[in-house]
Amino acid sequence: xxxxxxFFWASGLANLADGVATLAWxxxxxxxxxxxxxxxxxxxxxxxxxxxxxIPAGLVADxxxxxxxxxxxxxxxxxxFALAAGALWGAGALPEAPAAGVVSLPLFMAxxxxxxxxxxxxxxxxxxxxxxxxxxxxxxxxxxxxxRLWTLEAVTNQMLGPAFGAFLLGSALGLPFAINALAYAVAxxxxxxxxxxxxxxxxxxxxxxxxxxxxxxFLRGQPLLRLLAVITGFWNMFFAMLSFALxxxxxxxLRLSAQxxxxxxxxxxxxxxxxxxxxxxxxxxxxxxxxxxxxxxLSAIMMLMVPMMPNGWGLAGCFFVFxxxxxxxxxxxxxxxxxxxxxxxxxRVNSIYRLxxxxxxxxxxxxxxxxxxxxxxxxxxxxxxTVPLWLAGGGLMAVSFSVLPALWRRLARPSGx
Numbered sequence: 001x002x003x004x005x006x007f008f009w010a011s012g013l014a015n016l017a018d019g020v021a022t023l024a025w026x027x028x029x030x031x032x033x034x035x036x037x038x039x040x041x042x043x044x045x046x047x048x049x050x051x052x053x054x055i056p057a058g059l060v061a062d063x064x065x066x067x068x069x070x071x072x073x074x075x076x077x078x079x080x081f082a083l084a085a086g087a088l089w090g091a092g093a094l095p096e097a098p099a100a101g102v103v104s105l106p107l108f109m110a111x112x113x114x115x116x117x118x119x120x121x122x123x124x125x126x127x128x129x130x131x132x133x134x135x136x137x138x139x140x141x142x143x144x145x146x147x148r149l150w151t152l153e154a155v156t157n158q159m160l161g162p163a164f165g166a167f168l169l170g171s172a173l174g175l176p177f178a179i180n181a182l183a184y185a186v187a188x189x190x191x192x193x194x195x196x197x198x199x200x201x202x203x204x205x206x207x208x209x210x211x212x213x214x215x216x217x218f219l220r221g222q223p224l225l226r227l228l229a230v231i232t233g234f235w236n237m238f239f240a241m242l243s244f245a246l247x248x249x250x251x252x253x254l255r256l257s258a259q260x261x262x263x264x265x266x267x268x269x270x271x272x273x274x275x276x277x278x279x280x281x282x283x284x285x286x287x288x289x290x291x292x293x294x295x296x297x298l299s300a301i302m303m304l305m306v307p308m309m310p311n312g313w314g315l316a317g318c319f320f321v322f323x324x325x326x327x328x329x330x331x332x333x334x335x336x337x338x339x340x341x342x343x344x345x346x347x348r349v350n351s352i353y354r355l356x357x358x359x360x361x362x363x364x365x366x367x368x369x370x371x372x373x374x375x376x377x378x379x380x381x382x383x384x385x386t387v388p389l390w391l392a393g394g395g396l397m398a399v400s401f402s403v404l405p406a407l408w409r410r411l412a413r414p415s416g417x
């Protein structure tokens with residue numbers, strides 16, 4: 001097995017576990033309470049670490065062996081999921097969730113703490129893994145390697161994972177968390193088998209403030225990377241709003257079961273898998289300057305159509321096109337970042353970029369929960385659950401139109417002004 005193959009399959013197992021958890025976190029939270037603001041605390045705990053630990057993760061990735069960092073974080077996630085599984089099994093059968101408050105405060109707090117631990121580990125792990133990839137593949141092969149990894153993520157994280165998670169939830173609430181603990185443990189073992197030197201060659205170690213200043217200075221000279229980070233941040237914020245509200249909308253308005261909702265996510269995964277397989281060829285044929293604006297606008301159109309869909313089939317179709325365009329965008333943006341940033345700075349620059357791009361996710365989740373609570377007294381529960389969906393689609397459409405001219409100009413000069 002080659003170095004990249006070990007990395008590939010370790011990423012596959014980690015993404016499969018992420019996909020199982022995508023449904024499990026919020027679904028289990030919704031069985032503990034029907035209060036949208038309280039349910040939102042669980043995915044917020046999972047994503048809030050991106051806003052807090054992204055910068056430290058970059059500093060660490062530029063000082064330590066990146067392979068060992070990935071191994072340690074996968075092991076930490078395995079422990080957190082194992083403890084969450086134990087807490088759920090120990091709680092036994094749950095009574096009906098109340099409209100206000102929670103079924104069990106200790107169990108709800110344990111779920112939030114486990115999500116927070118997994119989120120912290122994910123920040124350090126994902127930053128290190130993305131900066132590690134250029135050490136495993138040649139520069140000319142980055143689009144192809146990233147495309148294959150995005151295909152793997154789509155199939156495992158969005159197709160197999162949620163469907164598998166829905167099946168496991170139907171068997172026992174703690175089972176998805178136990179399976180995830182095993183998956184992360186095996187992923188850690190595979191990553192530990194990578195051979196070679198994965199510590200960045202940055203010369204003499206420097207204090208964290210000058211090190212961070214160097215990364216900010218580099219990013220200031222890269223207007224395209226700054227713009228891509230801002231666009232991706234708004235994209236992620238609006239998608240977080242949509243993702244949170246959609247689960248409650250699917251449960252209560254569309255009456256979808258966990259298995260049916262898993263099918264909706266499979267539509268998204270199919271689009272992502274297709275983009276991962278053909279995205280590098282699309283980019284080679286039409287060029288990043290045409291592909292990225294088209295992908296951004298298509299994503300906005302599909303997001304705006306989500307609340308119009310009357311059933312799971314319509315949602316699956318929207319998400320197929322949405323993810324096809326979104327993953328194509330990601331292949332270009334990630335490959336550009338890996339190619340433009342020097343290895344010695346890659347961890348820090350990547351962390352600043354992802355702070356902007358991923359730090360908006362908990363804000364989107366919090367806004368969605370607050371919107372439902374604000375709208376429910378005047379509009380009723382059913383309509384209130386669609387408010388974040390409409391605002392997410394309309395918001396992404398507005399952002400897309402406003403940034404298109406600047407994006408077109410920057411893509412003409414990807415390496416700077």
